[in-house]
């Protein structure tokens with residue numbers, strides 16, 4: 430008999446535990462709740478570290494020799510709206526404010542248009558290189574999935590999983606009048622909790638997968654990355670990729686606080702993802718999204734962390750459709766912007782979609798659009814939500830994302846390439 434053994438081993442306990450022990454309802458509730466709270470507490474304390482360890486993408490060093498990678502950077506679409514308050518944001522990363530053609534179209538969050546950022550030859554070269562390499566359906570990453578899963582698991586663990594565990598244990602304890610009733614109850618609660626947590630985990634993983642698959646429908650363009658800065662490989666008039674990368678380096682300027690003994694990190698280019706060329710055919714579009722990722726420290730760890738700036742260049746004139754719209758920002762009217770002189774302001778007003786209350790830019794060949802999806806500390810700025818409106822006429826753009834840290838290949842340019850051209 431277990432109880433006899435217990436009595437022999439532990440006399441002091443046996444004195445307090447009468448053989449005819451009957452567990453009161455209050456004891457049961459106390460036992461179950463305390464074990465559940467203990468579990469919830471340890472779950473919450475552990476989940477952050479454990480989850481980060483599980484989901485953190487591995488940084489690959491095996492690609493460093495790879496000059497011409499075929500890995501496409503993914504677009505960061507969020508399945509849920511993030512809640513970062515813009516009042517907690519700091520300023521954006523600095524840029525070269527005297528860059529020729531720079532015109533501010535919105536202040537806080539800062540958005541610029543840069544007229545004639547790329548020459549028509551460079552635009553043509555970027556398009557022809559992308560055509561030669563071939564574009565494929567643009568990938569979409571479910572940005573923030575790690576945090577979403579954490580949030581959902583946390584909710585489940587402290588809500589339905591706990592109550593399910595408690596109710597289940599309560600039900601199982603009915604009629605258990607043995608001396609081990611309390612222990613049994615706690616064990617049942619713990620077992621129920623673990624089983625239900627695993628079930629919740631499986632359901633949440635399935636739900637996340639469905640959401641991730643759904644996001645792909647929101648981006649219907651095709652694209653490719655170009656990481657070859659050499660003149661050969663295009664139309665023969667010099668490399669549009671090189672022009673794009675070098676002008677972007679001039680625009681962003683050298684990174685602050687250089688560790689000067691590392692020549693690669695002192696080049697702004699090492700913080701760039703390789704240029705991506707994107708093609709929209711009739712009716713293709715990119716739904717409203719953010720270029721930053723609220724879980725960048727985990728999900729973008731192998732591509733330089735958070736996206737701090739987006740630089741888009743329109744590679745062709747687009748008569749109808751294909752505008753870039755900022756759905757949370759107002760259109761520029763003659764009174765909203767004091768930073769430009771009247772001619773520049775007129776020019777910008779003309780480049781917006783007439784009648785749209787939001788900032789909505791019409792593509793013009795060679796012009797760049799510059800904005801900052803996160804502040805200089807990498808904090809997500811939801812005001813920069815934007816979309817590529819459905820194309821009517823064909824549209825081509827090239828894009829560089831500047832990150833917080835070095836973007837290693839295959840996402841960024843190789844050390845050899847940066848040393849040779851930048």
Ligand SMILES: O=C(O)CCC(=O)C(=O)O
Nearest residue numbers: 715720752753816817828
């Ligand atoms: O096509 C556009 O105008 C916007 C593209 C964009 O937002 C992106 O590639 O992240």
Ligand SMILES: [Fe+2]
Nearest residue numbers: 718719720815
């Ligand atoms: Fe974007």
